[in-house]
Amino acid sequence: LGQQHGASFKFSYFERLTDDVVLRVFSFLSSTHLALCSRVCRRWHVLAWDPHLWSSIYLSGENLPTDRALKSITRVLGRASPPFCPAVERVVINSCTRLTDRGLQTLSRRCPELRHVELRGCVQLTDVGVLELVSKCVHLSHLDVSGCSQITCIDAGPRSNGNNGDRYKSDLSSSSRPQLYLQLQYIDLTDCVSLEDTGIQMIVRSCAQLTCIYLRRCVHITGINN
Structure with a gap:
């Protein structure tokens, strides 16, 4: 966060980045971290779920x-x-x-x-x-x-429909088996x-x-x- 001319207004430098740049940054994150980023704000939610990242x-x-x-x-x-x-x-x-x-x-x-x-x-x-x-x-x-x-x-x-082993009891070479x-x-x-x-x-x-x-x-x- 930063301040401008001593005013109380605060801004995030990240907000100045274009969507393309943010997507590039997000591309280095794991799936878990992308999901977490999507909870930060509406803009991040949209960008974090961009299909190109997934x-x-x-x-x-x-x-x-x-x-x-x-x-x-x-x-x-x-x-x-x-x-x-x-x-x-x-x-x-x-x-x-x-x-x-x-x-x-x-x-x-x-x-x-x-x-x-x-x-x-x-x-x-x-x-x-x-x-x-x-x-x-x-x-x-x-x-x-x-x-x-x-x-x-x-x-x-x-x-x-039986247990795992049951399916192997049939003849492996059976021609009737799809x-x-x-x-x-x-x-x-x-x-x-x-x-x-x-x-x-x-x-x-x-x-x-x-x-x-x-x-x-x-x-x-x-x-x-x-």
Whole structure:
């Protein structure tokens, strides 16, 4: 704040900046800080939610209510073209232990243009949420679920109404099983300790364009039969 000629009038130097300059400054902020800036004043609210700032969403923190955060962010971003957020192409979520399949459902339904998703250390995620994400975001090519200990497969086939293991009891080679080929080229499954050989077989069969897969410390993998 500053004063002019000793008067009591105070002004913010930031207010002198043009919208383009403010947007440039905001472009260096994380998603969390952008959301906080949007609460400062009406002008900042409009600028902080400019779609050009939200091609990527970055969230982190064990205590962050991630499902609610994703719902709130996508609701605001989807105002221009409800309920979709076509500008969002990249999502990075680190160590958000409160992220669940419900949060992934929000992303899959509202961010159809996703191409790059990192969900590292999100231990509550299961196959159901990941399946919905990769099935509905048809342009998705990069997926990192390292440290998601409940993941057993990234299966493009139909979902089972039973538990996660039930869907693998059917014959993998069954011709009657509808097959959806995913666009995934990169998958990181490091520390996915529930992953087994059957899950790897399904991933390979569903991802015809796969060029890179990481399986570090996947302790139950013993071998892959072609």
